[in-house]
Amino acid sequence: MFKELDPILHSQLRLAVMSLLISVKEAEFTFIKEKTNATAGNLSVQVQKLKEAGYIEVIKEFKDNYPNTTCKITTQGIHAFEEYVKALQQYLNVGSGN
Amino acid sequence: MTPEEKKLSNEESLQLITSMINKVKTSYHDRGTGCLLWGSAVSIAAFVTYVQVQFSIDIGFDIWLIVLAAIIPQIVISIKENREKKFKSHDDVALDAVWITYAITIFGLVAYNNIIPYATEALNKQDGWVMTKHYLDAARKDEVIHPFVLSSTSVFILIYAFPTLITGVIKKFTPMIAGAVITYLLFIASCFTAFKYDMLLSGFAAIVCWLIPGFILRYRYRKQKEQHV
Numbered sequence: 001m002f003k004e005l006d007p008i009l010h011s012q013l014r015l016a017v018m019s020l021l022i023s024v025k026e027a028e029f030t031f032i033k034e035k036t037n038a039t040a041g042n043l044s045v046q047v048q049k050l051k052e053a054g055y056i057e058v059i060k061e062f063k064d065n066y067p068n069t070t071c072k073i074t075t076q077g078i079h080a081f082e083e084y085v086k087a088l089q090q091y092l093n094v095g096s097g098n
Numbered sequence: 099m100t101p102e103e104k105k106l107s108n109e110e111s112l113q114l115i116t117s118m119i120n121k122v123k124t125s126y127h128d129r130g131t132g133c134l135l136w137g138s139a140v141s142i143a144a145f146v147t148y149v150q151v152q153f154s155i156d157i158g159f160d161i162w163l164i165v166l167a168a169i170i171p172q173i174v175i176s177i178k179e180n181r182e183k184k185f186k187s188h189d190d191v192a193l194d195a196v197w198i199t200y201a202i203t204i205f206g207l208v209a210y211n212n213i214i215p216y217a218t219e220a221l222n223k224q225d226g227w228v229m230t231k232h233y234l235d236a237a238r239k240d241e242v243i244h245p246f247v248l249s250s251t252s253v254f255i256l257i258y259a260f261p262t263l264i265t266g267v268i269k270k271f272t273p274m275i276a277g278a279v280i281t282y283l284l285f286i287a288s289c290f291t292a293f294k295y296d297m298l299l300s301g302f303a304a305i306v307c308w309l310i311p312g313f314i315l316r317y318r319y320r321k322q323k324e325q326h327v
Contacts, residue, residue, distance in 0.1 A: 012106055012114065019118035024185045031184035035121045091108045
């Protein structure tokens with residue numbers, strides 16, 4: 001029985017954001033924007049969706065007198081990402097005939 | 099469907115995950131400034147101490163104060179680097195804890211070296227005895243001496259190796275692993291040598307643990323920067 005791929009994660013930009021955040025403790029919005037080559041508007045929308053799903057935490061604070069947004073993956077987000085990768089592996093194993 | 103909502107094939111998903119993880123890995127390169135700073139300060143202090151003892155020279159102040167003074171630029175560098183860094187890795191958090199523990203240990207050991215002789219002397223006096231130096235050939239009379247910590251430089255050398263080895267292993271940075279291994283060997287050697295030679299060994303330990311890795315990190319950083327220009 002195949003697990004269904006999480007629709008929140010199975011989207012290009014959201015998966016890119018989660019893949020970045022899984023490798024770090026926390027990352028600034030500007031860093032995520034730079035690495036994903038997304039526009040600030042698009043990224044904001046997707047970050048908000050991930051936040052609403054409980055997969056990431058968004059911290060807004062001031063850094064050197066400028067507003068600064070930092071994103072951090074949550075325990076729920078880590079679990080969802082792991083499940084997504086497991087499901088993906090399952091599909092790929094079948095696809096490659098293993 | 100907007101591009102950001104674009105659905106992916108399974109292969110594309112896997113490629114995306116891999117590429118993003120790799121992007122993080124190549125995002126930050128240590129400039130090696132801290133390594134160069136501490137490697138220079140400790141090796142200079144150790145070699146100057148050796149010269150002072152070997153040639154009976156007094157430079158008029160405690161050369162180890164330069165190591166204490168190095169804390170100020172280190173704080174400035176750390177604040178600047180943290181400001182510039184746009185993400186914090188799990189490794190960074192673990193290594194910060196290791197180096198803070200190391201700094202506390204070194205300060206503790208310095209305090210130990212300064213407190214123990216006086217405390218021992220006071221306790222001995224309470225018990226009604228003092229430490230003396232006794233000459234085996236009886237050519238000279240016994241001399242009253244102040245207690246001191248035996249070969250504490252060896253302990254410093256031993257402690258230099260531990261954060262270096264952890265950093266080397268976590269960051270998969272061979273020069274630091276090699277530096278730590280050499281430092282453990284220098285520690286063993288220092289157990290059998292006099293204070294002035296312990297100072298030489300201590301200076302070499304600072305060079306292999308921090309100065310050489312610092313130069314390598316700086317070289318890599320510059321090379322990386324040139325590639326991005």
